[in-house]
Amino acid sequence: MAEVLVYVDHVDGAVRKPTLELLTLARRIGEPVAVFLGAGGDAAAAVLGEHGATRVLTAEAAEFGDYLVVPKVDALQAAYDAVSPAAVLVPSSAEGKEIAARLAVRIGSGIITDAVDLEAGDEGPVATQAAFAASYTTKSRVSKGVPVITVKPNSAPVEAAPAAGAVEALPVTFSDAAKGTRVVSRTPRESTGRPELTEAAIVVSGGRGVNGAENFAVIEKLADSLGAAVGASRAAVDAGWYPHSNQVGQTGKSVSPQLYIASGISGAIQHRAGMQTSKTIVAVNKDAEAPIFDLVDYGVVGDLFEVVPQLTAEVESRKG
Amino acid sequence: MSLRIVVCVKYVPDATGDRHFADDLTVDRDDVDGLLSELDEYAVEQALQIADEADDAEITVVTVGPEDAKDALRKALSMGADKAVHVEDDDVHGSDVMATSLVLAKAVEKTGYDLVITGMASTDGVMGVLPAILAERLGVPQVTLLSEVKVEDGVVKGRRDGDAASEQLEASLPALVSVTDQSGEARYPSFKGIMAAKKKPVESLDLSDLDLDAEEVGLEGSWTAVDSADKRPERTAGTIVKDEGEGGKQLAEFLAGQKFI
Ligand SMILES: Cc1cc2nc3c(=O)[nH]c(=O)nc-3n(C[C@H](O)[C@H](O)[C@H](O)COP(=O)(O)OP(=O)(O)OC[C@H]3O[C@@H](n4cnc5c(N)ncnc54)[C@H](O)[C@@H]3O)c2cc1C
């Protein structure tokens, strides 16, 4: 069976959930071979093996952290040359997309980004994508070269599929271009203890209606009662009430959780672009005409400062 | 020495209009009002600010697109860019990102540059990969997704707010930069700017000017194929209740019914 390269996204060796979802999709089109760059490959290999990776190619070098993107492209290309895979799958993070795109140029392949599903087809893998703020669903293929496809988080279930997960050191020679962009300093984002926005099963978001940074506590309390991530509209972010890293929408994160709860958000097209593929959508808004109500499975027309705390209390009491 | 800045701008269908696919499954750009992609306004703005700081700079805006794409160039010129290059050729129709980037790379090279600036993503395709591809094709450092950027002594510096960390980046010119919508509000064209733009040069190029063959680009030459594009079924109308004091509890009831709590 043909092998499929899966690029591993991880934080200090901890494999992120979208990579495990990719392994599920990869198994539909071939045998997954994972590519792990950085420290912690041996420990990660166990997790990757449990989810279907037959081999785990690992490389560790200072270049991966000291320079932007290109050293990782060099390594992924080395893996590509070593394996001759039938396809290359990469998680759709900002960096993942850039790595995938540069690899595609080098190997003369087409690229598909932000797939939300993947199936085997007669002429190679068929990717499902959402277009125009998710008002269209498209199916496409890479028609030249070996398909390079990036896949959004929450596009497939994580499945146990024990495989060898055999660790092999991947030799990498860095290109002249590798040292083009220096990372002079790096400030890690502080952990909030909440789930990662793009990976969370439930997202609770607040918008301009939240009316102040301190009021976001109302949103956070609901999120914590549900074990959810917190999101924000651009209006709330631009007002300085919540960090940009939590922005949902076209120029923020694109989320696709089981449940999305929008409070004080009108539902502008750019916001919808980032949440319209959520499975269940709920909104609280005091304006019955707000466009967000066109999307909801359940909506409450009312003041979020009344409705949301009541909901939080109800969730807490039901947890008992 | 003059700092040569090239800004890549895209003409896109208006997101608030009824965007759809044409019969050949390409983005319909004829039937819908178009405009300069809002995210590329940020690129033009940063170019203008960098040019202001430089002793001597010239900003060229480049687009690959249909005839109407001139509107996008005009807008950028009226914001303050100096000149424009329009790659317009029927054979480019239907190009995917690999094909578009091939054309754009040739056009940028022909124009001559020290710094290329792009938006973070186009508002129609929203791939956000063209900047990285263009850097790869041009063979220059990619300094992408910056929310802050400046150029000092031939070095471009900027801040990239990534998923896990915020990074300070640096690269020597020539280089390619992409900027996010966090980089600073774009200016509105002034009346003077709009009048001045009418006299600014717009150079038109076709594929032969760029030594490209029709087979290398367009729908046929592209590296990907769209097999179907279907309108997503309208979401079935949900339940909407007015809060009469029990709204939070009713919502909890719904969530419990869906097994979320
Ligand atoms: C290029 C571009 C990119 C963009 N990218 C994004 C993006 O990534 N994400 C994004 O979100 N937006 C984005 N936007 C902005 C978008 O167009 C909207 O301006 C934004 O989403 C509005 O945020 P909002 O819904 O919070 O605010 P508003 O539209 O002002 O809506 C606030 C809502 O809160 C309700 N409300 C007020 N008080 C209360 C209360 N006490 N209780 C209940 N309801 C209340 C109001 O009825 C109203 O419906 C982008 C715009 C552009 C041009």
Ligand SMILES: Nc1ncnc2c1ncn2[C@@H]1O[C@H](COP(=O)(O)O)[C@@H](O)[C@H]1O
């Ligand atoms: N046809 C085009 N002409 C000029 N610039 C473009 C074109 N397509 C994309 N770009 C640039 O590339 C950026 C990212 O586009 P994309 O990868 O398509 O989302 C945009 O913000 C533009 O700066």
